[in-house]
Amino acid sequence: MKIWRISFLTVILGALVISAAYFSEGYLGIFVFSLIINGIMAVSFDIPGRSLGLISLGHATFFGMGAYCFGISITQGFTFFPALILSVLLSAVGAFIITLLLAGLGHGYYSLATLGVLIVFQRLSETLESLTGGSAGLYIPETISKLHCNILAAFLLLATAAGHVLYSRSRWGLYSKETEASEEAAEAIGIPTRKVKTASLMISAIPASMAGLLHLARTSHVSPVSGFSLTLSITALLASRIVPARGILGPLLGVLLITAAEEVIWTKFEGFNHALFGLILLSAAWYQGVQSSEAGLNLIKKFRVGEK
Amino acid sequence: MLNSGRIFILTAFGLSDVKRRPSVIQVLISGLFLGGVYALLAVGLSLAFGIMGVLNLAHGSLAVLGAILYKKSLVLHPFSPWIFCVLATPIFLCLGFILHLIIVTPFRNLSQSEGVVASLIASLGVAFILEDLFVWWQGWEPISTYFSFPTFNLFNLKIPGLRAVLMGMAAITIGLSTLFLKKTDRGRSMRALSQDQETASLYGINPGITSMSALGLATIMAGLAGIFYSVLYPLGPRDGLDLTLKALFIVVAGGMGNLRGPAVAGLLLGLLESFAGFFFTYTSTDTIVYSLLIVYLVLKRGRRRQ
Amino acid sequence: MKTLKYSESFVWLVSILTFGIITVLAGSTWAETPKEIRIGATVSMSGKFSTEVGPFKQLMDAYAAEINGQGGIYVKAAGSRLPIRFIVYDDKSDGPTARKFYERLISVDKADILLGPYSSPVTFAASIAAEENKVPFIAICANSHKIYNRGFQWVVCVIDKAPLYTHRYWDMIEAEGQAKTVAFVVEDTLHPKGVYRGAKKLSETAGLKEVLLKVLPAGTHDFTAAIVKIQETSPDIVFVSANVPFSIAFMRQARELDLNPKEFHVIHHGGVFKKGLGPGAEGVVGQSYWTQGMDYGHPERFVAVMERSGISLDDFPWAPAYMMAFEVATQAIERAGSLDKKKLMPTLKKLKVMTIGGVVSFAENGVGTINTYPSQIINGKYHIIWPSQIATAPHRYPGTRN
Known part of the structure; x- marks a missing residue:
């Protein structure tokens, strides 16, 4: 990894941790917290997304599972840390079953099956009203201060980022890349592709479920639509792919870009918010297209600073 | 053997109970009519993915556009949905060409997986832009076009004429598209392109024009599905992405890149939705439908397939 | 096939842009409160409820124009009439988004009083921000008992509870x-x-x-x-x-x-x-x-507001409920004679005011009296x-x- 990239990463993550500790109250507190949560979702999405090429449209399933397990534990009388441990364990079991089921699917089918799982969980949480509060959702009292919640979330982001870097540099990361290139060829040279996929998906699922429970602890409320949220899944996907930078920088910068763009568009402009956001998405996609064409490459080279 | 099979089917569908038989057949008919609209919506998406590898998230928004155009046209003249479909076809074809320039052409030099993601992001951008334009153009209220058509009585069954005609039109549209793909040069080029782009180019097929035609055809189907949909159900100007998701699921169940699979899957989904409400509680309908689809995907599809 | 490349400058650009925005956000929280009454609200301009209330920012602006045309609302503590201004965000028909924007309305925009979003699920989430920050919150089209069984002290609702609808x-x-x-x-x-x-x-x-x-x-x-x-x-x-x-x-x-x-x-x-x-x-x-034809309160003002907003009552039948909420907010501020939230809330809870839909008052848990016909x-x-x-x-x- 180049020195500038390491220092850059340190600056971003450090700034987020300091912001989390410094701004815990008011709107800025919520803004920083949602930035961190989106970061955890995008980085964890990117683990199988980047190495295995698996695009999940239902990454928020794990987020919702974590939130609901935590919420139900609290309503059953558990305090914060026992509820946290219990919900991480329960979510891990749930995530294991889901990943075991879906790990064998091809790319397109995997995307859609994950979407299906998300919808099933959304409907189940609406139907099991006595446990989940139905479509109104669960409301829990404050179990941990906002400051502590922000700090825990910031450390979870650091841990997820570290997990991303370590995984991609490990033997399993290489296995994943081989599996993505050709599953048959990978198996022929003795790579246990199914295990690789399951491991990668589990590493991705656990931070997402922890993000869900921290989100509930911070906001006191989760509903089927906000917990098993398609918007959150799509934001994670966009954040992971919108900035064409390799490694951990891609999703981190993606989250910064998307969260900042949404913030400005939805608070500073009256009307045509979606259209403006759409234009940003289009521009980002076109930028990738322009980069890939000969003419575009030549044009970009003229403006590049310090490229070797 | 045959007889026991017949008894099983009759029992499974509640048809052994003579008093319930008309009700069950009524539900079956409605399920088929609903499935027809789903099928038309999904087939276009499947065509775009199969030929160009484009997961067009603006597909549902194009359907909403169809609904809005129909609603606007009623101010000028009380067109029937079927007449308007014929009139609107060239408009949708042109829109498909324009859309191609936005969500396909810029990414032709990317690798396949990068291209899929880039076109997915671009089409999501287009969907968002269209949403705001729709609200600006037609207002916030749902698009709900009323068209009066009689209901027929047939052997003690009610056949809603409008739904029957729309179902027939959906079948004709899918049939004509299948014929186009099989019998015309352009159609054959599309099929060749979906199988192997490089080899197709060696045989003189122009990938640009061919994929543009495919997206044009897919857009026509989306537009027509939107017109049909709005005659039956109210459609919000921002409902495009919801429609796309529904279509996506049907496409995956039925198979990407062909017309017959999604058409059958669309019909089955319509039937499933109707019968789930008849045999189970309605609230469990979605859970049942999506669980079945996941099981189907896990068991039948996707293993090493793309 | 070409591999994607990216430049250091692009990465820096994105980062500087983002941190700039965060700094601007941080700065805006220290803004001074000007001489006006700030009414905060979110409207579902997108998402599934947009077909029900999408254009209601226009309704709010039209009401503000009507009131400001008469000089504003008299606030005794200020010794003069103050103009009203609605600060409105799009909650995307989504609870967490609404909650976030209500936090913004409270801490960044310094809203004096809040009007609720549309629907019970969104209000359920949004009202938590008002309760935590102790800002008066008038719910409008949200009458599920689940909202009012939480023992909240800063939330009232114009309409009666759902079972009596x-x-x-x-x-x-x-x-x-x-x-x-x-x-x-x-x-x-x-x-x-x-x-x-x-x-x-x-x-x-x-x-x-x-x-x-x-x-x-x-x-x-x-x-x-x-x-x-x-x-x-x-x-x-x-x-x-x-x-x-x-x-x-x-x-x-x-x-x-x-x-x-x-x-x-x-029902609808x-x-x-x-x-x-x-x-x-x-x-x-x-x-x-x-x-048309109902004669409670000031129907002529409602008709004028609707005309000014360009919204058709037929297409958006919730408009009268919003109008009643505006009238309640106006009366509460006038009778409290102050924008101090600790004075405003008790006045609001004890309020009994005639609106276009009849008399509004609030039960102990905040539920109102307006019902449909x-x-x-x-x-x-x-x-x-x-x-x-x-x-x-x-x-x-x-x-x-x-």
């Missing part, structure tokens, strides 16, 4: 004594389910027997199974507790399949419903907050049919058939 209709049915049985079709969302729970009890009190209950998910497209089961039970009244798109889809299919009870009651039967059904809407009974579509027009003092036409029973 249709009580005047059942009073009428009981007084007429003609209907004997009812079948319920309920959309599986918070408000319709709350309305159903009340309607079930009220119908029993009115002497009716429930012969069927069908609870269906919000996105249901095919109602045939429900309709054939209703036909088997032949109820006098089919009571549809659902939002507008669901109601249109159900009624269209009910008409096609020749479902002919003596009366259809569709506004203009979009009427247009979507065409002649099929004739005779349908529903609930209205206000129709049964109205029927007769010859294509909406008529209040009960109580007789304000009815604009007699109840037509059985309603016109298909």
